[in-house]
Amino acid sequence: MEVGQMQRRLVDYTKSLFMEGFLDAQFLQLQQLQDESNPDFVVEVVSLFFDDSEKLLNDLTMALDQPNVDFKKVDAHVHQLKGSSSSIGAQRVKNACIAFRSFCEEQNIDATLRCLQQVKQEYYLVKNKLETMLRLEQQIVAAGGSIPMIELGF
Amino acid sequence: MLYQIMDGDYGGSCGGCSEDMTVEFGYEPHVLAVDDNLIDRTLVEKLLKNSSCKVTTAENGLRALEFLGLGSDERNSLEGTVSKVNLVITDYCMPGMTGYELLKKIKESSVLKEVPVVIMSSENIPTRINQCLEEGAQMFMLKPLKQSDVKQLKRHLMKYRS
Numbered sequence: 001m002e003v004g005q006m007q008r009r010l011v012d013y014t015k016s017l018f019m020e021g022f023l024d025a026q027f028l029q030l031q032q033l034q035d036e037s038n039p040d041f042v043v044e045v046v047s048l049f050f051d052d053s054e055k056l057l058n059d060l061t062m063a064l065d066q067p068n069v070d071f072k073k074v075d076a077h078v079h080q081l082k083g084s085s086s087s088i089g090a091q092r093v094k095n096a097c098i099a100f101r102s103f104c105e106e107q108n109i110d111a112t113l114r115c116l117q118q119v120k121q122e123y124y125l126v127k128n129k130l131e132t133m134l135r136l137e138q139q140i141v142a143a144g145g146s147i148p149m150i151e152l153g154f
Numbered sequence: 155m156l157y158q159i160m161d162g163d164y165g166g167s168c169g170g171c172s173e174d175m176t177v178e179f180g181y182e183p184h185v186l187a188v189d190d191n192l193i194d195r196t197l198v199e200k201l202l203k204n205s206s207c208k209v210t211t212a213e214n215g216l217r218a219l220e221f222l223g224l225g226s227d228e229r230n231s232l233e234g235t236v237s238k239v240n241l242v243i244t245d246y247c248m249p250g251m252t253g254y255e256l257l258k259k260i261k262e263s264s265v266l267k268e269v270p271v272v273i274m275s276s277e278n279i280p281t282r283i284n285q286c287l288e289e290g291a292q293m294f295m296l297k298p299l300k301q302s303d304v305k306q307l308k309r310h311l312m313k314y315r316s
Contacts, residue, residue: 029298032301033200041200083276084191084192087197089298
């Protein structure tokens with residue numbers, strides 16, 4: 001596949017992530033921070049997000065598995081995850097966290113367990129999408145092309 | 155989104171002039187950025203560096219105070235009257251010491267009380283915002299931060315400085 005085709009495919013793929021709500025404008029802020037002095041900024045931050053989120057999801061799983069659930073602790077973890085997902089523009093994860101926090105406040109064990117499943121699902125979806133997108137970018141760069149900037153005009 | 159105490163008629167944006175001001179004044183403030191979230195710390199550091207700031211990060215209030223020379227073992231160790239930072243920007247919600255508590259400690263220090271402190275939060279809670287502004291915070295900023303927020307912060311800081 002030649003570079004132009006790869007670039008078009010990347011643009012279409014990235015746009016679909018915005019259209020489907022996986023990513024929001026904050027992700028564009030991240031991309032705009034990438035420059036010659038920091039050419040891997042997006043990959044670095046996204047990798048930090050993956051590591052941080054997986055740890056939080058493990059902590060959440062353990063916290064909700066206790067005989068006496070400490071909802072303050074659960075809420076603290078969700079607050080962290082909400083923060084990081086918001087900062088990188090992972091909109092659906094962020095929204096799932098918002099719902100999660102309201103059930104933590106109610107100390108509703110069944111609902112919070114469902115929320116955990118929902119957050120995990122959204123997280124793995126966006127992880128998969130971001131990895132695909134970053135792979136497409138890598139292929140373009142390896143072929144000598146540059147990564148097109150996305151304009152959100154819709 | 156920014157909430158700030160404004161002296162004079164600052165209000166509003168001047169979108170095109172931030173880069174010119176940086177070049178003209180060559181002002182590279184030293185900013186201490188405090189946040190317990192690693193992603194947010196990384197992001198705020200990059201945003202500040204992109205606005206030609208020198209950045210030191212701290213992951214909690216205690217580390218921040220230690221850096222500023224206000225650590226619990228260093229009560230009397232502050233020499234002179236010059237702070238090594240020009241701005242502290244801190245998250246509000248942090249375990250242990252909140253950003254508000256950090257703000258208070260800085261404002262209680264005779265050497266550091268003039269250092270502007272900006273509070274960041276992901277939550278838009280008016281009572282929280284007012285509490286911080288009343289305690290002397292220069293600005294309250296909503297997360298997630300954007301480049302335009304940081305540029306506006308820097309313009310405000312330069313005006314405050316003069």
